[in-house]
Amino acid sequence: MPSPSVPATTRGGLPIEVRRSARRKRTVNAVFRDGVAVVSIPAHFTRTQEAEWVQRMVDRLETRAAAPVPDPARADSDLARRAAELSGRYLGGAAKPVSVRWVSNQNSRWGSATPARGTIRLSDKLVGMPEWVVDYVLLHELAHLIESSHGPRFWRLLESYPQTETAKAFLSGAAYASARGLSGEMAEG
Template identity: 60%
Template sequence: MTVKDPPVEVRRSTKRRRTVSADLRDGVVIVSIPAHFTAAQEADWVQRMVTKLLSKHQPLTPTQGGAAPANPGDELLQRAGALSEAYLAGRGQPVSIGWVTNQNSRWASATPARKTIRLSHKLQGMPGWVVDYVILHEMAHLIEPSHNRVFWRLLEAYPRTETAKAFLDGVSFAANHGMAGR
């Protein structure tokens, strides 16, 4: 681990026999291990799980030049804040937003109770206006969890909503029909 990595909390469980898990909660990596693990096993598994977990939260490559922010999530938070101000009257701002590699069947997800947003790494490299739509879509979920009339009204202010939805539908169609990369 480096100085930039989040703190780690190890939780030993007598109910666990073989499984190890890691989760990022409020900026702390929680590693759950079986209570019978030795100190060496603990150290080995903590390193493996922290590395695996942090690799899922890939930093955003700067799109407009200049130095990368000190915290990789800062750029996404700033982007979300600007979108919130421009299209949602300052509402729906997440407390954390980041790239993940484990979103294979959706473009992003939000957890309204925690005010967090996870973006699929598959969005990286797509046009900025498409990524902006996905961020806005997830921020709208922080305000209204359902895809109801209230939810869709929140997105009406963004001028490229329908175009972005069509773009993502086209990408999904191509990928599902073996046309990706042609």
């Protein structure tokens, strides 16, 4: 169970609650909850590390809060249209998702598919990444509607997409950088 510290304030009087957790080894996360910036950190962090990470994560929260909110229905319909185009071009139209949407609750995956329901969800952490990377993740999830495992048949489905290996490398680098707090919008960890 995380142990919360006494809420502090930052510029503008924003209340901040720092939660130290022995279960959390190296990841840092921050969310707004009931008007409070809740920052979760590993219990072993020094006070200096805590101050650095709290500032970094509160800055990210404030930046996200100030960003214009896109119309989710339009964004999802654009994504569904793109999925149909990719399925037609690279999978012979075999993948026919029932729904394709952006989600904000995937911090450790770029996307997910539920073949039995025909649903695809892409992490909003992909927003702002190059289009060919988003296309790869979308195509990857479309392929899961045809083949649920990551076996040879699955990877054969992706062979025709020319950016597969480059996109995988890009995402690997983005995850590496994010996990170390180097840059990017993905939640730490």
